[in-house]
Amino acid sequence: MNILNGRERVIISGVTPQIEGGRFPAKRAIGESLTVAADIFTDGHDEIAASILLKQTDQQHWTEFPMVFLVNDRWQVTLPLEKTGLHEFQVIGWIDHFTSWKKGLVKKYDANQDVSVELQIGSDMLSHALTLADEQTKNNIEHWIEQIGLAPDIESAISIALGNEIAAVMRSLREKDLISKSPDIYKIEVERKKAGFSTWYELFPRSASTEPGRHGNFQDVKKLLPGIAKMGFDTLYFPPIHPIGEQKRKGKNNSLTPDDEDPGSPWAIGNRLGGHKAIHPELGTIEDFVELVDAAKDMNIEIAMDIAYQCAPDHPYVKEHPQWFKWRPDGTVQYAENPPKKYEDILPFNFETEDWPNLWRELKSVIDYWIEKGVRIFRIDNPHTKSFAFWEWMIGEVRQKYPEVIFLAEAFTRPRVMEKLAKSGFNQSYSYFTWRNSKWEFEQYLTELTKTDLQYYFRPNFWPNTPDILPHHLVEGGENAHIMRLILAATMSSNYGLYGPVYEYGVNTPHPGKEEYTDNEKYEIKHWNWERYSRTREIITLVNHIRKENPALQTTWNIDFTQTNNDQVICYSKTDAETSNSLIIAVNLDAFNTQGAHIRVPLERFGMPYDSSYTVKDMLSGEKYHWQGEYNFIQLNPYDMPAHIFKIEKTNQN
């Protein structure tokens, strides 16, 4: 009989969160709550008790959090997560004989049964507990046994036995060898607040020069920082800043025949001047870069770097480490392709190389290099074309030393692949938001993201546009659509970003037949008048301010859709229990026409009676409305403002 202890009777299963049976950690940012739950039960009718044991992975001491019974054998507890880094937890459960006995005692007493033998059983339990207790506790227990023995009547004896102090002592003195444990230990990655709440702005530093004809540089970017900070962004993300390949360089609009002055795509990384640890000379020096990182920090802006693990044909790696590439029989290196499409300016690494340990180490050293220069946020280009095992190892290693580092996965691909990248360690992921349009689509997608297991490991970052993607609705809907999509991204997801300044200025001419900008900044240098008025920028500024003021907008998982009687009007609530911050957001999805709708205010979520009178304040317009009950009418003119972001102001006179 190869069973260790057949006396363990409590069953623990269905633990959530668990990602692939505990193989990958669940993720939560500081400030977000995490509820752990499990199915916990035993045979027969005995009472049970259960706890979570939690610790940081690199520490020894487990802290115990008692679980409470929810319904249908489900138990749960919400864990406080106060330190960043990897944690682990286990669920334990045991038969609570003392509570079983107390309940039986009371029921028998209420049914007028003789309970004298029961009281003796209880005293015996206390006596047995003496064998498990320390000196101080022993004294207490002996005192209780004596009190029960001396009690003048049954009622007094029972009331002593039902005391809270006895209950706490008996809980702590449970028999260690009868405790069941969950089949696995599960992991939680606790990240800094910014992993869960960040506001990104993407720009090409080489387009930062206000002087026409001059290549922009880090000094130019520094001058733009106040404007970016004023708009309310806290993360400034640059496409790759490394030397750009000169061989097979692409010209304007992805042309195969560039002019001499064409700057090439920043994603074609590396030339005779260096690779992933070098800076394109026209942008400035490494000192300029570090100075910019510091200057940004002073304005509460972090610089996010783009890491694209791929090489231009003249990247130094090709000569130094030929074994990291796939060579063809004609003596050339295999370029990226998706037959019949060719990307001759890009050489992918061969992750099946026998020399993979050195390749992995070198790629990680790129991250380490920029961490040393002060960068803590990396947006990873096309991670789905590099091996998953590499990401899991690399991100794990980096975050073990620097738990404050944030990785964003730029993968627009199939669901299982995007999920796998998130499981492998990416803290944030680009999402399908960009292509969701109708109310039904948004409700389905956000429900999938926030109410399924995805909520535990896949943290979306919503982008209305990127240099690669100009979606049709921005082309067709113009400025109104830009504003509407901005508000959706910024209020549905606590992490969002946009690629500017094309966004603020509503640049939206597509490359014919493609879902892409024409005269794309990827292949040419632009010059912008950053001073020009933009209605979109005004609203971005306002919305980002509202995000900072309202904790309910600082996490993604708390969204709940509510009913409207117009498919062009989407409505959802977001609440933060701790600060009682309760919002109702309604957005007109029609970029051209005023739409009205009756929306249902989910008063039950705000802890308000159904016939409440209350005030809602639209933080976009500043207007207040006095409402009563669940259903209220709104009307949104997209040329004025396509949304309401209502804050519920509860009144005292309900």
Add this chain to the structure above:
Amino acid sequence: MNILNGRERVIISGVTPQIEGGRFPAKRAIGESLTVAADIFTDGHDEIAASILLKQTDQQHWTEFPMVFLVNDRWQVTLPLEKTGLHEFQVIGWIDHFTSWKKGLVKKYDANQDVSVELQIGSDMLSHALTLADEQTKNNIEHWIEQIGLAPDIESAISIALGNEIAAVMRSLREKDLISKSPDIYKIEVERKKAGFSTWYELFPRSASTEPGRHGNFQDVKKLLPGIAKMGFDTLYFPPIHPIGEQKRKGKNNSLTPDDEDPGSPWAIGNRLGGHKAIHPELGTIEDFVELVDAAKDMNIEIAMDIAYQCAPDHPYVKEHPQWFKWRPDGTVQYAENPPKKYEDILPFNFETEDWPNLWRELKSVIDYWIEKGVRIFRIDNPHTKSFAFWEWMIGEVRQKYPEVIFLAEAFTRPRVMEKLAKSGFNQSYSYFTWRNSKWEFEQYLTELTKTDLQYYFRPNFWPNTPDILPHHLVEGGENAHIMRLILAATMSSNYGLYGPVYEYGVNTPHPGKEEYTDNEKYEIKHWNWERYSRTREIITLVNHIRKENPALQTTWNIDFTQTNNDQVICYSKTDAETSNSLIIAVNLDAFNTQGAHIRVPLERFGMPYDSSYTVKDMLSGEKYHWQGEYNFIQLNPYDMPAHIFKIEKTNQN
């Protein structure tokens, strides 16, 4: 870097079936198909391939079954399961470089690109495969390389490379060290056909005497066998047949004051004459029992025994093994109770006894004893009041030696507990069928049972009644309800049973205030006129015959509900692909009134066009109807026959 092989690029996850990550086996009976599926994908654009490796757990050799791509990174294959006993499988996947190369080659050729280097790459792949091949295969490969080299033009070279034989060889010669494996090995318990298809009849042997006043015995039961076989039952289940406790014996209607001649409840097991391995003397000898088992076998009926692991106060165990019981301070053994209710005639075992290994061994020896006497089916009484760890061990041990043994869990309790018993090894489980009444309830419950993970481990057995349960609808609906519930049980679930002959004769007087029979056979001996005509019995006989003739009724997982426009008429299809056996079953849930409905025939499930003309034959009435298209009208008079069981007879002239 503690990673074994960073070159493995294929990811395998989301394997189904897997019960708690492979901790428990999925179950399938011989004759049922099992589809194994997994999410399998890699980074980038390479083609992949995947297989299932399957073997019997106690054997060495793995058999490989190639998986096919389904959709959205999901791959699957249906496994043939031909031998009973525990099996295990693992999923493997690898990058299929040769197929990637072929696809690229064709695309490039179609795009008029130069493919001469590509052809050289292909030949290099074949050359590399030489290093992995045996002599015979080497010759073939060398031949192909030569043919490609000598091909008169590109087209010929490509068509050689695309050959099926090359593909098969290159698949088998994959590089072993680049194969990814699923994170776990998963188990499948293959059971004999009867685990999946059985028809149970429960009777009290002591009531088998046709002579009023005489205690029935096994000889009397033997005389009833032809009638039971004629009704179409293949499993004859007896309540416990052991000596009945004399101490604290219960009288008629569970009275605490029995008469001297009251026989007691068969579930109060054990007295001075013996316990779980003895036979109540008035039923006969062990030889009589074995003779009955054999006689039943001759009529294709198996005897199922009731195992109730509990003791009457005078069971020999109490004196022989006092350590297996819980003793109270007053020197008595703790009887079963659910305060304030007391069951003084029943002493439960204490599964927390320090002597648990001996208790477990003794309890298992009870099963072993009856197996030796020829019994292979055990209905376990109240398994949810004994420790789950015991069941997992005991059933595992027994089935390892006797994989043909079937255990039915008699647990009417909370969902998680019933599920856990099934995971722990029970082959069949009593279900909530008994309390499902409305169309919505049936659809919800059957969908949960057959379309969620429950289908892999929880096999329901549907009982319209038991000696413990006379549900309200049988009381209110009388004979019509008995017939309707019988047809529902027998056509929804391939395992069903009923407690007779009360069922055939429509005995339905409830004990006041309880969901139970009055003058319950549990506490008294009955005498039945087994010859008396019963409409219910006639229909039972017919339905059981239909079950035997139609493979679609011999598995539970194939039920699909279809639309009707009347909530009193439920309609579902069952199909068996292998034999093209397609049924449509419609049942009137109203026991009192004729109900009509338009039902939708799911022609797509039967592989028929939407405008098909076809014939349906009602196997209950023998009548045929000629139908066209999806929607057809039916009408059911419960006083005549509350259901249709249509067999689809496809015509050739569609």
